Amino acid sequence: xxxxxxxxxxxxxxxxxxxxxxxxxxxxxxxxxxxxxxxxxxxxxxxxxxxxxxxxxxxxxxxxxxxxxxxxxxxxxxxxxxxxxxxxxxxxxxxxxxxxxxxxxxxxxxxxxx
Amino acid sequence: xxxxxxxxxxxxxxxxxxxxxxxxxxxxxxxxxxxxxxxxxxxxxxxxxxxxxxxxxxxxxxxxxxxxxxxxxxxxxxxxxxxxxxxxxxxxxxxxxxxxxxxxxxxxxxxxx
Numbered sequence: 001x002x003x004x005x006x007x008x009x010x011x012x013x014x015x016x017x018x019x020x021x022x023x024x025x026x027x028x029x030x031x032x033x034x035x036x037x038x039x040x041x042x043x044x045x046x047x048x049x050x051x052x053x054x055x056x057x058x059x060x061x062x063x064x065x066x067x068x069x070x071x072x073x074x075x076x077x078x079x080x081x082x083x084x085x086x087x088x089x090x091x092x093x094x095x096x097x098x099x100x101x102x103x104x105x106x107x108x109x110x111x112x113x114x
Numbered sequence: 115x116x117x118x119x120x121x122x123x124x125x126x127x128x129x130x131x132x133x134x135x136x137x138x139x140x141x142x143x144x145x146x147x148x149x150x151x152x153x154x155x156x157x158x159x160x161x162x163x164x165x166x167x168x169x170x171x172x173x174x175x176x177x178x179x180x181x182x183x184x185x186x187x188x189x190x191x192x193x194x195x196x197x198x199x200x201x202x203x204x205x206x207x208x209x210x211x212x213x214x215x216x217x218x219x220x221x222x223x224x225x226x227x
Contacts (some may be wrong), residue, residue, distance in 0.1 A: 033214065043205065056214050065190075083155040088157060102149055103215055105159035 002027065004106035008089050012112045021109045025072050025093030031055075032074040033103060034066060034075040037088040046089075049074055078111075083102045118208050120218035123128040127196045128226050134222045135191045137206030142167075146210040148182070148192075150191045153220075162204070165189065183209045193223075 005024040013019050025032050033056075034046040045058040049068035052066050066076040072093075078085055092103035117127045118139045127133035139148070150162040158160055165173045165182050172180050206218040 035217075042219045045214040045216075048214060050212075055212060058214065090159065092159070102147070102161045102164050103159075103209075104161070105151075107156065107158045110157075 004091055004093050004104055006089075006106035006109050008109060009107065010110045010112075012114060013081050015081055015083060015113055017081050018077060019081060019111060020075050020077045021072045021089055021091075021095075021111070023076075023091030023106060025074070025091075026104055029093035029104070030033050030072050031094040031096065032068055032072065033092045033094070034076050035090040035092065036060075036075070037090055037108070039088075043090070046076065081113045083113050086111060116216040118206050118216050120204075120206055120221050122221045123219070123222070124222045126224045126226060127193070129196055129198060131196055132192060132194045133196055135193075135204050135206075135221065135223070137189045137191070137218055139189065139206070139208050139216075141187070141210070143210050146208060148180075148189045149205060149207040149209070149215070150180070150189075150197065150212065151205045151217075152200075152202045154199075159205070163191065164191070180212050196225050198225050198227060 005020045017076040031050045036044045047066050048056040052068045063079045068074045088108045090108045092105045094101050094103050146167045148165045151159045152162050153159050163173050163175045163178050166173045179192045203220045203222050205220045207215050209215040
């Protein structure tokens with residue numbers, strides 16, 4: 001089985017631009033979560049999607065948004081980029097809702113805002 | 115709110131020796147899962163071991179084992195016969211039901227040859 005795939009792996013954007021990151025979960029997994037990882041704040045939860053619906057949301061401004069498609073692939077979008085948005089963005093998938101299972105992570109997208 | 119605390123920002127171990135990484139968490143729930151993830155320089159988070167809170171028996175996976183103390187809300191990871199490939203950031207995580215997974219700040223493990 002292929003793992004969680006995130007594209008692109010690296011991205012450089014200018015302050016004020018917007019960016020879209022993509023995540024393809026493991027086949028059969030219906031839940032996708034997004035995390036932001038920075039040296040100062042560690043791993044912070046952004047949001048989770050299950051069956052195309054946002055189920056949980058972390059404490060991030062509205063500039064951060066996401067969606068999930070019928071094939072479970074997910075995208076997250078950050079509008080009006082700020083320097084502080086530079087981070088590693090990790091996507092994780094889990095098989096189903098309501099189950100205390102582990103999350104399977106992708107290799108992340110390293111976003112640099114200049 | 116559930117919080118996860120890793121009090122050791124960095125740890126070091128000699129190759130072939132044993133090291134224990136600490137983790138404590140705060141929750142009022144009785145049914146939850148705990149995890150240890152490893153993040154090598156490649157950045158991909160890899161599951162090392164997981165523990166169901168309702169199971170009293172400590173989980174083990176080859177050279178990795180946990181010491182789960184539910185009453186003390188403690189969940190430490192023991193790595194036996196440490197190998198150079200064990201060098202990485204280790205994250206302790208908590209999850210309950212549909213809620214998001216909460217991570218500790220991480221412990222950077224160095225393995226000395």
